[in-house]
Amino acid sequence: MGAALADAALRLGHDVVVVSGPVSIDYPRGVELVQVTTTDEMLDACRRLFPECDGAIGAAAPCDYMPHFVQTQKIAKTGEPIALELIETPDVVAMMGQNKRADQWVVGFALETADRRFRATVKLQKKHCDLIVSNGPQAIDSSDNEVELLSPDGTVVIAVRGDKQYVADELLQHIEKRLVL
Numbered sequence: 001m002g003a004a005l006a007d008a009a010l011r012l013g014h015d016v017v018v019v020s021g022p023v024s025i026d027y028p029r030g031v032e033l034v035q036v037t038t039t040d041e042m043l044d045a046c047r048r049l050f051p052e053c054d055g056a057i058g059a060a061a062p063c064d065y066m067p068h069f070v071q072t073q074k075i076a077k078t079g080e081p082i083a084l085e086l087i088e089t090p091d092v093v094a095m096m097g098q099n100k101r102a103d104q105w106v107v108g109f110a111l112e113t114a115d116r117r118f119r120a121t122v123k124l125q126k127k128h129c130d131l132i133v134s135n136g137p138q139a140i141d142s143s144d145n146e147v148e149l150l151s152p153d154g155t156v157v158i159a160v161r162g163d164k165q166y167v168a169d170e171l172l173q174h175i176e177k178r179l180v181l
């Protein structure tokens with residue numbers, strides 16, 4: 001969806017910066033691509049780049065957890081099970097939502113398997129997004145998607161189903177209509 005959204009935004013005449021983790025697809029020519037590996041690196045890149053942007057769309061799926069401690073030495077086997085302690089990673093979209101100026105906007109994504117509309121709206125409010133795209137798990141590894149674009153009060157702005165480029169084009173048109181100044 002990130003590549004399809006970048007493509008749609010380029011065709012609408014926007015300058016596009018993509019902050020991306022390691023992915024197996026190509027981004028369209030014409031975007032400024034900033035490659036990161038960890039959620040912390042994505043946070044740093046977005047903190048640096050967001051002030052220069054009109055808005056941000058958070059279509060990435062950054063890791064939600066990271067190891068609390070990183071061992072510098074090899075962990076010796078003991079024959080016993082070991083537990084890895086994980087802590088939450090920072091939320092990149094929430095950081096941008098909290099720090100956006102009055103002239104900036106943030107659109108999040110939410111992938112839910114149940115109570116999709118409700119949970120996506122709660123997420124929008126928690127992360128201070130202006131709109132959120134709710135999609136189901138069938139979006140993963142598929143060329144198609146089925147989404148609802150939701151406003152802060154949970155109203156469905158549009159519901160779209162189709163190949164990801166078509167869905168991205170529709171989303172971008174509505175995001176532009178509602179949010180781009």
Ligand code: C5P
Pocket residue numbers: 039058059060061062063064089090091092093094107108109110111123
């Ligand atoms: O909380 P959840 O991961 O379901 O929320 C999805 C939204 O949050 C997406 O827009 C995703 O890009 C963003 N996200 C983030 N930083 C994280 C995890 C998710 O920005 N660490």
